[in-house]
Amino acid sequence: MNKPNLEHLSSQLESENSRDRMVALAGLRNVPAEEAVPLIKKVLDDDNLQVRSMAVFALGVKPTEECYPILVKLLETDPDYGIRADAAGALGYLEDERAFEALVRAFYEDTEWLVRFSAAVSLGNLKDPRAKQVLLQALNSGETVLEQAAIAALGEIKAEDTVEEILRFVDSDDWLIRQRVAEALGNLNTDKSLSALKFLQKDSHTQVSQAATISLQRLAKAARET
Numbered sequence: 001m002n003k004p005n006l007e008h009l010s011s012q013l014e015s016e017n018s019r020d021r022m023v024a025l026a027g028l029r030n031v032p033a034e035e036a037v038p039l040i041k042k043v044l045d046d047d048n049l050q051v052r053s054m055a056v057f058a059l060g061v062k063p064t065e066e067c068y069p070i071l072v073k074l075l076e077t078d079p080d081y082g083i084r085a086d087a088a089g090a091l092g093y094l095e096d097e098r099a100f101e102a103l104v105r106a107f108y109e110d111t112e113w114l115v116r117f118s119a120a121v122s123l124g125n126l127k128d129p130r131a132k133q134v135l136l137q138a139l140n141s142g143e144t145v146l147e148q149a150a151i152a153a154l155g156e157i158k159a160e161d162t163v164e165e166i167l168r169f170v171d172s173d174d175w176l177i178r179q180r181v182a183e184a185l186g187n188l189n190t191d192k193s194l195s196a197l198k199f200l201q202k203d204s205h206t207q208v209s210q211a212a213t214i215s216l217q218r219l220a221k222a223a224r225e226t
Helices: 006-013 018-030 033-043 049-061 067-077 081-094 097-109 113-126 129-139 144-156 160-167 175-185 191-200 206-225
Strands: none
Touching: 006 018, 006 033, 018 033, 018 049, 033 049, 049 067, 049 081, 067 081, 067 097, 081 097, 081 113, 097 113, 097 129, 113 129, 113 144, 129 144, 129 160, 144 160, 144 175, 160 175, 160 191, 175 191, 175 206, 191 206
8 A cells, every 4th residue: 555645635635625625634544643633633623614524533533642632622612513523523432531521511511412412422432431320311311312322322331230221212113222222232241131132133123133133142252251
């Protein structure tokens, strides 16, 4: 694989054509983080929202010491809720435990559902058990997208004592919710998880039944290895 030409990418990022700038950001995929981040920073305040969004995401997958404070500042102060949501998501990709407090604040204080959704997903990505109470609140929010995020994240943090709460959604009318339940239970090794997964294996929606089968296989493998 040819090494990307950093001078060319840097020049593209200064192009007046937004498509050139997006192509350059995509071109940083194979550039080491320490070299990529200074170039990404050039377009963090871009006039084009799509370019900004790509740049924020890129900071999450090119971790350096600079990325965490930049993303927290964007999450807490950017006027565009889409960028705040992107920053929350990127903090999850960083998997930096320092982001816990900022993500919790975003969940409780931001008024936009997309930001709260991204914060809940990222709390799962951090795999920090302290997130349990926040995620239970999301689970009881009555907002479908937050419920989906919370179910998945409770599985990620392996909160086995929340299985009862999760099982309230096992017969949800929304198949995506049922799929999230099936996936989460694969990380929660309890007798009730096994019973629910056997029930979900018979679900009328293929993706739900497949997710249940995969989770049962995961739990069986974990049992064999202990």
